[in-house]
Amino acid sequence: MSATAILVERPPPRARGWPRGRIVGYALVCFWIAFGLGIVAYLFFAWNAPFFAKYAPAYLRGLGVTLSLVAISMVLGAVLSLPVAYGRMSRNRILSGLAYCYVYFFRGTPLLVQTFLVYYGLGSFRPQLQMIGLWDFFKDAFNCGVFAFALNTAAYQAEILRGAIESVHKGQWEGAASLGLHKLQTLRKIILPQALIVALRPYGNELILMVKASAIVAIITVYDLMGNAKLAFANSFDIQAYIWVALVYLVMVELLRHAIEWIERRITIHLKR
Amino acid sequence: MPAQSIWTLLSWGPDGWSDDIAYGVIVTVLLALATLPIGLTIGFFIALGKQSEEPSLRLAANIYTTVFRGLPELVTLFLFFFGMPILLQHLIRYFRPDATIDVNSFVAGMIVLALIFSSYASEVFLSAFRAIPKGQYEGGYAIGLSYAQTMRLVILPQLLRIAFPGLENCWLSLLKDTSLVSVVGLAETLRNAGVAARVTKHSFLFYGVAALVFLALAIVSSFATSAILRSLGKREAQR
Numbered sequence: 001m002s003a004t005a006i007l008v009e010r011p012p013p014r015a016r017g018w019p020r021g022r023i024v025g026y027a028l029v030c031f032w033i034a035f036g037l038g039i040v041a042y043l044f045f046a047w048n049a050p051f052f053a054k055y056a057p058a059y060l061r062g063l064g065v066t067l068s069l070v071a072i073s074m075v076l077g078a079v080l081s082l083p084v085a086y087g088r089m090s091r092n093r094i095l096s097g098l099a100y101c102y103v104y105f106f107r108g109t110p111l112l113v114q115t116f117l118v119y120y121g122l123g124s125f126r127p128q129l130q131m132i133g134l135w136d137f138f139k140d141a142f143n144c145g146v147f148a149f150a151l152n153t154a155a156y157q158a159e160i161l162r163g164a165i166e167s168v169h170k171g172q173w174e175g176a177a178s179l180g181l182h183k184l185q186t187l188r189k190i191i192l193p194q195a196l197i198v199a200l201r202p203y204g205n206e207l208i209l210m211v212k213a214s215a216i217v218a219i220i221t222v223y224d225l226m227g228n229a230k231l232a233f234a235n236s237f238d239i240q241a242y243i244w245v246a247l248v249y250l251v252m253v254e255l256l257r258h259a260i261e262w263i264e265r266r267i268t269i270h271l272k273r
Numbered sequence: 274m275p276a277q278s279i280w281t282l283l284s285w286g287p288d289g290w291s292d293d294i295a296y297g298v299i300v301t302v303l304l305a306l307a308t309l310p311i312g313l314t315i316g317f318f319i320a321l322g323k324q325s326e327e328p329s330l331r332l333a334a335n336i337y338t339t340v341f342r343g344l345p346e347l348v349t350l351f352l353f354f355f356g357m358p359i360l361l362q363h364l365i366r367y368f369r370p371d372a373t374i375d376v377n378s379f380v381a382g383m384i385v386l387a388l389i390f391s392s393y394a395s396e397v398f399l400s401a402f403r404a405i406p407k408g409q410y411e412g413g414y415a416i417g418l419s420y421a422q423t424m425r426l427v428i429l430p431q432l433l434r435i436a437f438p439g440l441e442n443c444w445l446s447l448l449k450d451t452s453l454v455s456v457v458g459l460a461e462t463l464r465n466a467g468v469a470a471r472v473t474k475h476s477f478l479f480y481g482v483a484a485l486v487f488l489a490l491a492i493v494s495s496f497a498t499s500a501i502l503r504s505l506g507k508r509e510a511q512r
Contacts, residue, residue, distance in 0.1 A: 019327075021325055021326075021327040021330055022327050022329060022330075024330060025322075025325070025327045025328070025329030025330035025331075025332070025333055026329050028322075028329070028330065028333035028334075029329045029332055029333045031333075032333055032336050104488075105484075105488065108445075108487065108488045108491040108492075109449070109484040109487045109488055109491075110449040110450070110451075110452035110453075110463070110487055111449075112452045112453060112455075112456075112463065113452055113463055113480060113483050113484045113487060114484070116463070116467070116476075116480045116483075117477065117480040117481060117484060120467075120470060120476040120477075120480060121470075121476045121477035121480045121481065122477065123476055123477075124474075124475060124476050124477040124478070125477065211345075212343075212344075212345040212346065213345070214345075215345035215346075215347040215348055216347060216453075218347070219347075219456055226345070226347060226348065229348075229351075230351075233351075233355065239352075239355055239356045239359055242348065242351050242352045242355065242356065243352070243356075245348060246344055246348050246349075246352055249343065249344055249345055249348055250340065250343045250344060253342075253343040253344075254339070254343060257343075
């Protein structure tokens with residue numbers, strides 16, 4: 001009895017008192033609290049009713065623009081990513097090479113450069129675009145933003161889709177084939193349900209990245225959330241213009257992140273042991 | 274303006290813009306290289322905080338990543354670039370009432386990019402920390418190494434090897450994010466290409482050049498990282 005009691009290894013005693021890590025940790029937490037309180041206090045004392053009355057509706061409109069920009073380009077990008085992902089997985093050398101170059105270009109260059117290339121760069125081809133009647137589309141900064149964002153996110157989404165489909169074991173394809181399902185049926189009924197579980201988190205991350213990246217369109221004169229903040233700051237030189245917009249983005253991203261985690265918990269319930 | 278051929282525009286010298294863009298490329302690379310060590314260091318300590326046993330340290334580190342990964346890069350940059358002078362002005366007014374402060378756009382960009390880079394790098398470091406079995410620490414302690422020595426001699430070499438692919442991704446997005454600093458007036462690749470585009474009215478050409486420059490930087494760094502990875506692998510094999 002007593003021999004076993006000695007052999008059993010006791011858990012280490014809980015750290016008491018003030019070890020160095022705890023001092024540093026409390027100091028840092030206090031710093032964050034002070035930082036947060038400082039911002040709240042600043043917003044409270046700098047409370048400017050006319051500023052708020054003037055710009056709050058603009059911010060709301062900007063939020064709408066941001067959300068619609070992200071939603072439209074995500075959906076267009078998803079549609080566009082299908083052929084790209086198909087090309088990436090195809091055995092045809094030319095097709096897969098083309099898809100690889102597309103993905104490499106859009107992932108290797110900054111989104112800001114791509115947006116400039118569409119908004120300012122396509123202006124170089126104005127006569128040609130007018131000839132085929134596309135100039136009216138590319139005249140508008142919002143459309144240019146959507147165009148650039150959709151092309152960009154298509155490259156990322158194609159990689160997500162490819163990774164997810166390739167993560168499904170090859171035996172699943174073979175099993176379906178032996179049951180006499182043809183390729184499309186297999187993809188729809190067997191592969192995609194398994195692949196999309198894998199893809200959910202990367203898709204969610206891509207959505208969050210798009211929400212954050214959408215602030216870029218403010219530079220090409222779209223009045224989205226950030227664009228309105230820029231306008232408000234330019235008119236008032238009041239830094240709270242940017243603080244408010246930062247808070248809105250932060251809340252938006254956190255809500256999305258938690259929603260995605262919730263969905264992931266829900267759809268992987270059957271995988272929990 | 275007389276019609277100039279594309280080759281004149283892209284030449285080196287007073288008529289061409291290649292020298293301006295090349296200067297911008299140097300600034301881009303310098304900015305990214307200057308950010309890298311700061312970001313890696315902060316990211317490493319944030320990851321240490323996140324896997325610490327002390328709840329308050331974990332909380333502080335998690336707030337850091339939540340904030341800097343949640344804010345758009347552009348918003349962080351603007352907040353810092355326009356907010357920092359105001360804050361510093363308030364502080365300095367107590368000492369010298371008539372001082373004015375200007376934030377250098379290179380320094381502002383460096384700090385903001387380091388904040389963003391470190392918050393992403395900390396996640397990479399954290400998952401690398403989790404991949405190292407506890408026995409490695411225990412082995413280090415068993416032969417009488419202190420915590421700092423175990424970290425430096427036992428954990429860090431393995432950690433870097435595991436974290437390397439993730440850090441490579443962080444580096445590539447850092448390289449791309451440097452283009453954002455052009456918005457607050459740093460004369461880097463995109464800014465100089467934009468000036469060239471506005472002066473010559475050949476927007477597509479010059480923004481295309483800027484895109485190709487970033488693409489080339491990505492290709493060069495992928496060659497460099499695969500060389501580093503090979504040498505790391507070689508050392509691994511020698512053991």
